[in-house]
Amino acid sequence: MDFIEFEKWVLKDFGIDLSAYKSNQLHRRIKSLMSRVGANNLDEYVILLKKDQEQRQKFLDFITINVTEFFRNPEIFNEFKLKLKEEITRSKRPLKIWSAACSIGAEPYSIAMILDDISKGVKHNIIATDIDNTILEKAKKGEYSASDIKNMPKDYANKYFSISEGKYILDSKIKNMVSFKKHDLIMDRYSNGFDVIICRNVVIYFNQDIKDNIYKKFSSALNPGGILFVGATESIYNYKDFGFEKASTFIYKKL
Numbered sequence: 001m002d003f004i005e006f007e008k009w010v011l012k013d014f015g016i017d018l019s020a021y022k023s024n025q026l027h028r029r030i031k032s033l034m035s036r037v038g039a040n041n042l043d044e045y046v047i048l049l050k051k052d053q054e055q056r057q058k059f060l061d062f063i064t065i066n067v068t069e070f071f072r073n074p075e076i077f078n079e080f081k082l083k084l085k086e087e088i089t090r091s092k093r094p095l096k097i098w099s100a101a102c103s104i105g106a107e108p109y110s111i112a113m114i115l116d117d118i119s120k121g122v123k124h125n126i127i128a129t130d131i132d133n134t135i136l137e138k139a140k141k142g143e144y145s146a147s148d149i150k151n152m153p154k155d156y157a158n159k160y161f162s163i164s165e166g167k168y169i170l171d172s173k174i175k176n177m178v179s180f181k182k183h184d185l186i187m188d189r190y191s192n193g194f195d196v197i198i199c200r201n202v203v204i205y206f207n208q209d210i211k212d213n214i215y216k217k218f219s220s221a222l223n224p225g226g227i228l229f230v231g232a233t234e235s236i237y238n239y240k241d242f243g244f245e246k247a248s249t250f251i252y253k254k255l
């Protein structure tokens with residue numbers, strides 16, 4: 001079996017489109033995963049993935065890379081907080097916000113805490129999505145480690161978390177502000193009418209065509225004047241092609 005056949009099998013069996021990922025990086029990563037589990041070739045690896053549930057989850061985790069933390073890149077997040085305030089003033093109604101590829105929920109919950117802080121009493125709508133059901137279940141639980149919250153402003157940590165058996169338990173008020181659902185940025189349809197979309201540290205793994213297509217769909221999903229917040233290594237150089245103007249280094253405004 002070659003990589004093309006392997007990609008077809010993964011699409012059929014896992015529903016994940018590996019052809020969207022940057023191929024050199026992906027092949028290197030899969031080879032390293034195979035050597036860790038002692039598979040000598042893709043055929044052996046497929047046999048293992050067919051029968052071993054733990055290896056299937058490891059493969060999924062490895063492909064999707066769900067590293068995250070609250071207030072990731074704190075100085076950039078502060079800039080986002082300012083833009084969020086502007087959005088609240090501009091729209092004069094509750095915001096519809098989408099945290100795409102949200103991993104274990106650190107990103108949408110960071111936004112929920114900011115909103116609770118700056119816009120008390122207003123019920124904003126935060127939708128958080130990811131391709132991986134297992135991490136969405138973890139996100140819904142709202143239990144974190146000390147390292148997940150290391151960048152969190154101290155007053156937020158004290159106000160919104162309690163500690164039990166070394167775990168940081170998120171306040172149910174913040175948990176209830178976010179609804180989680182499964183969504184694949186490559187294969188699934190996008191909703192629309194969003195005022196804010198946050199999508200950070202995932203498109204970096206995709207090839208340029210897929211990236212461009214995702215930005216096009218984000219632009220259609222945003223209301224005019226709405227903002228797109230991207231990762232710290234994901235500047236969009238051709239942002240004008242998608243009907244955006246630059247609002248700040250990693251924030252784009254739909255015209």
Ligand SMILES: C[S@@+](CC[C@H](N)C(=O)[O-])C[C@H]1O[C@@H](n2cnc3c(N)ncnc32)[C@H](O)[C@@H]1O
Nearest residue numbers: 064066067068101103131132184185200201202
């Ligand atoms: C590195 S994490 C980023 C989490 C968070 N956005 C952040 O910046 O901290 C990447 C996330 O993208 C998700 N992901 C990977 N491929 C995806 C896809 N095609 N559609 C939606 N989510 C995807 C992974 O499951 C993972 O949770």
